[in-house]
Amino acid sequence: xxVKDLGEFNLIERFKKRIKLDSSVFLGSGDDCAVLxxxxxxxxxFTCDMIIEGVDFTHKDDPYFIGRKAVAASISDIASCLxxxxxxxxxxxxxxxxxxxxxxxxxxxxxxxxxxxKINIVGGDISSSRKIVVDVSMLGLVxxxxxxxxxxxxxxxxxxxTGESGGSILGKHLNFTPRINEAxxxxxxxxxNAMIDISDGLAQDLNHILRQSKAGALxxxxxxxxxxxxxxLADALTSGEEFELLFTLNSVEAKRLLKKRIVNFKLIGEIVxxxxxxxxxxxxxxxxxINLKGFTHF
Amino acid sequence: xxVKDLGEFNLIERFKKRIKLDSSVFLGSGDDCAVLxxxxxxxxxFTCDMIIEGVDFTHKDDPYFIGRKAVAASISDIASCLxxxxxxxxxxxxxxxxxxxxxxxxxxxxxxxxxxxKINIVGGDISSSRKIVVDVSMLGLVxxxxxxxxxxxxxxxxxxxTGESGGSILGKHLNFTPRINEAxxxxxxxxxNAMIDISDGLAQDLNHILRQSKAGALxxxxxxxxxxxxxxLADALTSGEEFELLFTLNSVEAKRLLKKRIVNFKLIGEIVxxxxxxxxxxxxxxxxxINLKGFTHF
Numbered sequence: 001x002x003v004k005d006l007g008e009f010n011l012i013e014r015f016k017k018r019i020k021l022d023s024s025v026f027l028g029s030g031d032d033c034a035v036l037x038x039x040x041x042x043x044x045x046f047t048c049d050m051i052i053e054g055v056d057f058t059h060k061d062d063p064y065f066i067g068r069k070a071v072a073a074s075i076s077d078i079a080s081c082l083x084x085x086x087x088x089x090x091x092x093x094x095x096x097x098x099x100x101x102x103x104x105x106x107x108x109x110x111x112x113x114x115x116x117x118k119i120n121i122v123g124g125d126i127s128s129s130r131k132i133v134v135d136v137s138m139l140g141l142v143x144x145x146x147x148x149x150x151x152x153x154x155x156x157x158x159x160x161x162t163g164e165s166g167g168s169i170l171g172k173h174l175n176f177t178p179r180i181n182e183a184x185x186x187x188x189x190x191x192x193n194a195m196i197d198i199s200d201g202l203a204q205d206l207n208h209i210l211r212q213s214k215a216g217a218l219x220x221x222x223x224x225x226x227x228x229x230x231x232x233l234a235d236a237l238t239s240g241e242e243f244e245l246l247f248t249l250n251s252v253e254a255k256r257l258l259k260k261r262i263v264n265f266k267l268i269g270e271i272v273x274x275x276x277x278x279x280x281x282x283x284x285x286x287x288x289x290i291n292l293k294g295f296t297h298f
Numbered sequence: 299x300x301v302k303d304l305g306e307f308n309l310i311e312r313f314k315k316r317i318k319l320d321s322s323v324f325l326g327s328g329d330d331c332a333v334l335x336x337x338x339x340x341x342x343x344f345t346c347d348m349i350i351e352g353v354d355f356t357h358k359d360d361p362y363f364i365g366r367k368a369v370a371a372s373i374s375d376i377a378s379c380l381x382x383x384x385x386x387x388x389x390x391x392x393x394x395x396x397x398x399x400x401x402x403x404x405x406x407x408x409x410x411x412x413x414x415x416k417i418n419i420v421g422g423d424i425s426s427s428r429k430i431v432v433d434v435s436m437l438g439l440v441x442x443x444x445x446x447x448x449x450x451x452x453x454x455x456x457x458x459x460t461g462e463s464g465g466s467i468l469g470k471h472l473n474f475t476p477r478i479n480e481a482x483x484x485x486x487x488x489x490x491n492a493m494i495d496i497s498d499g500l501a502q503d504l505n506h507i508l509r510q511s512k513a514g515a516l517x518x519x520x521x522x523x524x525x526x527x528x529x530x531l532a533d534a535l536t537s538g539e540e541f542e543l544l545f546t547l548n549s550v551e552a553k554r555l556l557k558k559r560i561v562n563f564k565l566i567g568e569i570v571x572x573x574x575x576x577x578x579x580x581x582x583x584x585x586x587x588i589n590l591k592g593f594t595h596f
Contacts, residue, residue: 126309
């Protein structure tokens with residue numbers, strides 16, 4: 001049996017089952033970040049993201065945005081738990097004949113986004129490699145009261161995203177803005193029940209929330225914010241690496257948020273009981289099961 | 299200009315110079331681990347090691363030991379600062395047609411060594427990749443009083459290693475024992491002035507200590523512990539990935555250690571003033587400058 005037969009998510013489950021964690025771990029794998037005991041008021045968040053030439057970018061992409069993406073993907077994971085990023089390490093594999101011009105640009109992309117979000121690059125590892133590989137591991141902090149995971153969605157919650165989806169592969173996947181500011185605003189003003197960032201695709205990532213929250217959902221065709229680059233609705237629902245936040249609020253909190261008329265937050269649907277499944281309500285009134293084909297590695 | 303023209307260490311320096319760190323960072327890149335403020339009595343250590351098929355191992359190697367090596371290399375970094383490893387994340391890139399048998403063995407290698415040293419695997423990232431890549435990022439803790447860096451060696455210090463060097467490529471690089479127990483013993487009983495683990499080669503790594511401590515050293519041919527697999531003295535001095543600890547103690551502490559007659563610790567030379575350089579004293583009495591050709595990636 002090959003890893004492609006099992007699939008990415010099953011492979012992660014397979015590994016996860018074999019790990020025993022001690023009591024200092026609040027949450028191990030299975031969410032956007034690991035959550036570790038830190039001090040009385042805060043948890044430490046710990047996450048990593050690996051990007052590889054030919055899968056996540058091509059040699060023709062501007063190395064500035066390759067570096068930026070590697071860091072931004074981890075920032076987005078920290079944002080998904082409503083945390084603040086603090087430190088990162090960078091592991092970099094590249095061919096011996098890589099130009100200094102390339103590595104300087106790549107590094108500048110990392111450094112600039114780290115400066116923007118006040119993250120310290122505290123070290124790393126450099127290896128020779130046939131293909132370019134960048135793995136960023138990042139630490140963050142989150143107030144215990146603010147921590148949000150994938151498992152807290154409840155029937156009656158409304159579902160929001162922070163922006164448009166679809167067509168990320170045409171450019172956004174390399175120069176997206178990790179939603180730290182939106183996360184900060186929500187952490188300071190709202191009680192968020194569940195949250196994830198859209199890396200596998202809106203439908204697939206919402207499904208992660210549904211599975212872990214043991215809930216169902218209805219999405220409304222007319223509410224899904226499609227990027228101008230989205231080919232169609234299906235693309236908006238399945239396009240990976242959009243890095244928007246996807247979250248749920250109970251109805252009271254949701255009304256408070258909607259009243260503020262902030263364009264960054266888009267209502268797209270509602271959480272329902274599990275027995276109702278995961279469905280899309282078309283403008284015509286027709287209701288259909290949602291196709292979960294998002295981006296998976298295997 | 300290409301990265302191979304600049305070389306690994308200069309490339310790291312080039313990046314390092316361009317980073318600004320805030321005051322919560324006790325030490326950024328340039329040592330075995332980053333050292334971060336944690337609580338009143340302890341620092342947090344943060345390190346990563348990336349290993350890549352065709353560079354650090356081959357597809358024919360037992361995947362158990364590939365997984366083990368990836369984790370053990372980071373444990374060794376934590377040991378080099380006299381810390382205790384706590385948590386790790388694993389980023390794994392592999393081809394879609396990798397067998398589950400392979401990944402299970404790889405994962406078992408990681409899990410077993412983590413259990414042995416009571417490290418929690420708290421998550422990771424899985425990507426498709428043409429070559430197998432494993433990057434482990436690890437956290438640890440060290441008492442502030444115990445923290446040891448590369449920059450504390452002083453003339454008059456004696457130099458020790460925890461074991462034999464040479465011929466690591468013939469097997470040890472995949473199944474070495476990270477020297478956590480030795481580090482614990484030293485932390486509990488001795489004041490260590492400088493320490494590093496041997497990843498680039500004994501001479502090269504001692505040179506890292508000398509450069510950062512602004513000191514010189516004399517090594518004694520008759521004292522260098524050669525592995526049975528070492529081709530010759532030069533191999534014992536330049537073989538990378540031995541993962542022994544290399545450290546210095548002042549003369550009083552060194553005498554205390556020598557009196558204990560512990561076979562794990564081998565005296566190999568002494569720290570001298572910088573003006574005397576870095577030299578090897580042959581059994582014949584001849585003295586020669588040490589050749590710094592160790593393992594470098596570029």
